[in-house]
Amino acid sequence: MARTTPPRPLDVEAYFPEVTPFRRAAVRLHPRVGAPGARDSSVGGPVLWPASQPWPHCEDAHPRTAYSPPKGDTGPFPLVPVLQLFASDVPELEFPTGTDLLQVLWCPFDHEAGYVPRPEVHRWDSSRADLEPASPPRPTAADDDYLPNPCVLHPERVTDYPNWDLPEDLSDALEDRFDEVEEETGWSYWSHLSVAPGLKVGGYPTWTQDPDWPTCPACRRTMEHLLTVNSVEFDGASWRTWLAAEDTPTAGEIWDLGYEERTRIQRPPGLMLGDMGGIYLFECPSCPDRPFAYRSDCS
Numbered sequence: 001m002a003r004t005t006p007p008r009p010l011d012v013e014a015y016f017p018e019v020t021p022f023r024r025a026a027v028r029l030h031p032r033v034g035a036p037g038a039r040d041s042s043v044g045g046p047v048l049w050p051a052s053q054p055w056p057h058c059e060d061a062h063p064r065t066a067y068s069p070p071k072g073d074t075g076p077f078p079l080v081p082v083l084q085l086f087a088s089d090v091p092e093l094e095f096p097t098g099t100d101l102l103q104v105l106w107c108p109f110d111h112e113a114g115y116v117p118r119p120e121v122h123r124w125d126s127s128r129a130d131l132e133p134a135s136p137p138r139p140t141a142a143d144d145d146y147l148p149n150p151c152v153l154h155p156e157r158v159t160d161y162p163n164w165d166l167p168e169d170l171s172d173a174l175e176d177r178f179d180e181v182e183e184e185t186g187w188s189y190w191s192h193l194s195v196a197p198g199l200k201v202g203g204y205p206t207w208t209q210d211p212d213w214p215t216c217p218a219c220r221r222t223m224e225h226l227l228t229v230n231s232v233e234f235d236g237a238s239w240r241t242w243l244a245a246e247d248t249p250t251a252g253e254i255w256d257l258g259y260e261e262r263t264r265i266q267r268p269p270g271l272m273l274g275d276m277g278g279i280y281l282f283e284c285p286s287c288p289d290r291p292f293a294y295r296s297d298c299s
């Protein structure tokens, strides 16, 4: 079943024409718990991997937190499949020549950088003869919060307008109008009209704190947002415009559903990153080796 974000309840560009130049296309991936195959786009695997290549492991030192490896176990730890995307499912995603399969794997323990899992991006040509369903060792001792449930995806194109990423002078200039419109219509620019929440490709990161865009170490340009992995598809405010039509209960509200039924819609991968925060992946497509960086925050 497709997943459809309802049209925004008001015309953002008519109310706030100043944000129009900053619109960006985004693809909501709408994960739902399922049984994806290794040749499907998915969250939580299974994924394809070249038979000739060893499965990646993490050899980092890990800080002592609630999400540490067992005491005394220094690894190396097998990475966990988080996201697999085929170009045919997300044509908006730009692939370097000779590749059409993108994977995000991560080490499911806290790392010094942001106290979240450490992600890696891998790309392949899906027509390679030696790609096989990977059978990485099952991670032991990692917390379920960092191990995504296998999910199928339902990519949907939407338009993002920046919220935390609005230029500061514009944000200041629009502040009163945002408040007035919210008072008049009940719709908050921040929660309801600007940035699509949830797992997404492109658009704006779903920052819950001040933006922190990385700079490319090679060319010094600001890197581009590749994709966001976060904890929830919507929260107690944003559900009013971002809950998919197909998931909207015919009677009552999403919050009237039982915990399990609601969780299957609100956070199907079952991830909990930095207390409802996210992990934001960036890269520099201008440089030949596509330098990669990530950021994270918590709410």
Ligand SMILES: [Zn+2]
Residues within 6 Å of the ligand: 058, 059, 060, 062, 077, 107, 108, 109, 111, 118
């Ligand atoms: Zn690690």
Ligand SMILES: [Zn+2]
Residues within 6 Å of the ligand: 216, 217, 218, 219, 220, 221, 284, 285, 286, 287, 291
């Ligand atoms: Zn660069």
